[in-house]
Amino acid sequence: MIDLRSDTVTRPSEEMRRAMANAEVGDDVYGEDPTVNRLEERAAEILGKEAALFVPTGTMGNTIGIKVHTTHGQEVICESRAHIMNYELSMMAWFAGALARPIVAENGILRWEQVRREIRAVSPHYSPTGLVEVENTANIAGGTVYPMEVLEEICDGAHAAGLKVHMDGARVFNAAAALGCDVKEVVAKVDSVMFCLSKGLGAPVGSMVVGTRSAMEYGRLLRKRLGGGMRQAGVLAAAGLIALEKNPARLGEDHANARLIAERLAEMRGVAVKMETVQTNIVIFDVAGTGRTGAELSAEFLRRGVAINGLGGTLMRAVTHLDVNRADCEKAMDVVRGVIGS
Ligand code: TLP
Numbered sequence: 001m002i003d004l005r006s007d008t009v010t011r012p013s014e015e016m017r018r019a020m021a022n023a024e025v026g027d028d029v030y031g032e033d034p035t036v037n038r039l040e041e042r043a044a045e046i047l048g049k050e051a052a053l054f055v056p057t058g059t060m061g062n063t064i065g066i067k068v069h070t071t072h073g074q075e076v077i078c079e080s081r082a083h084i085m086n087y088e089l090s091m092m093a094w095f096a097g098a099l100a101r102p103i104v105a106e107n108g109i110l111r112w113e114q115v116r117r118e119i120r121a122v123s124p125h126y127s128p129t130g131l132v133e134v135e136n137t138a139n140i141a142g143g144t145v146y147p148m149e150v151l152e153e154i155c156d157g158a159h160a161a162g163l164k165v166h167m168d169g170a171r172v173f174n175a176a177a178a179l180g181c182d183v184k185e186v187v188a189k190v191d192s193v194m195f196c197l198s199k200g201l202g203a204p205v206g207s208m209v210v211g212t213r214s215a216m217e218y219g220r221l222l223r224k225r226l227g228g229g230m231r232q233a234g235v236l237a238a239a240g241l242i243a244l245e246k247n248p249a250r251l252g253e254d255h256a257n258a259r260l261i262a263e264r265l266a267e268m269r270g271v272a273v274k275m276e277t278v279q280t281n282i283v284i285f286d287v288a289g290t291g292r293t294g295a296e297l298s299a300e301f302l303r304r305g306v307a308i309n310g311l312g313g314t315l316m317r318a319v320t321h322l323d324v325n326r327a328d329c330e331k332a333m334d335v336v337r338g339v340i341g342s
Contacts, residue, residue: 074130108141
C-alpha cells in the first residue's frame with residue numbers, strides 16, 4: 001500500500017531500531033535517563049531556546065505549551081483551522097480552561113492586524129486574551145508556511161500587548177526547509193514551540209516542547225499530571241535523536257514529491273488544488289467537481305492500494321514522508337487518475 005494519509009505513518013529505520021535496542025536508560029521521572037536528557041539538550045540547542053521537554057505526543061506538547069502561558073477562563077487566539085481547536089478533543093478547554101478565539105485567515109496564515117483586533121482586555125463581559133497561537137506549518141490550510149516578517153510582526157505585536165506566543169510547530173522543520181533558513185530563526189521570537197519527532201522527522205513516537213527554563217520546569221510538572229512521566233523513555237528518545245539530527249536535511253524531497261502530487265491532481269477532471277498553498281509536504285484538494293465525496297473516493301483509492309484521507313465533505317489530504325519516494329507518488333497518482341479520470 002502507498003500510504004499518503006499522514007507523515008505520522010512512517011516506521012522507524014533500522015538505525016533507529018538499533019539505537020533503541022542499545023539505548024542507555026534511567027528513570028526519567030527522576031531526571032535520570034541520559035538519552036532523554038541528551039535529546040532535551042539537543043532540541044533546546046537546535047531551536048536556540050533554554051530548555052526542552054520530551055513528551056509522548058504533539059497534543060500533550062500543545063496542552064503543556066498552552067497551560068504554562070494561560071490561566072483558567074482566558075482566550076487563546078488561533079486560526080480557524082488550528083489543530084489545537086479542531087483535533088485535540090478540546091484539550092485546551094478541558095485542561096487549561098481556555099477558550100479558542102478563532103480567526104479565519106487566508107491560507108491559514110494569521111496577520112498581526114487580524115490578531116490585534118481580537119485581543120480582549122479584562123472587562124465585565126469578555127474573557128480576556130491569554131495567548132496567541134500560530135501553527136507553522138498550517139496543516140489543514142495545506143501545510144502553508146508563515147513568512148518570517150508576518151511571524152515577527154505577530155510576535156512583536158503580541159509582546160507589546162503583554163501576550164506570549166506559542167507555536168504549534170508540529171512541522172516547524174518543514175517550515176524551515178521551505179524558507180531555506182535555520183529552524184532557530186523560525187522560532188526566535190516565539191515564547192514556546194511544540195514540534196513533533198514522529199511526523200516528517202520519522203521517529204516512531206514523541207514530540208518536544210521548547211522554551212524558557214522556568215516554563216519547561218512548570219511544564220515538567222504538567223507532563224506528570226497529564227500522565228506523561230514515561231520512566232525509561234530513553235528507548236524512544238534514542239530514535240528521536242536520530243530523527244532530529246539526520247532527517248531535517250531531507251525534508252526538501254518530501255516537498256518536491258508533494259508538488260508532483262499537486263501538479264498531477266490539478267490536471268484531473270473535477271479536482272481543484274490551490275497551488276499557492278502547496279509549500280511543504282501536504283496537499284489539500286477539493287474533489288467537488290467529480291460529483292463524489294472524499295470518503296467515497298478514499299474507499300475506492302484504498303481498494304487499489306492507495307491510502308488518502310478525506311477531511312469531511314469533498315476535501316481530501318495527501319501527505320508525503322520518508323516512507324514514500326517519487327516513484328510511489330507517481331504510481332499513486334496513476335491510481336487516482338484511474339479512478340477520477342484525466
Ligand atoms: N496531526 C495529525 C492529525 O491529528 C490530524 C495529522 O495526521 O496531521 N499539531 C499539528 C499541526 C498536527 O498536525 C498534529 C497531528 C498535532 C499537533 C498533534 O500531534 P499528535 O498526533 O502527536 O498528538
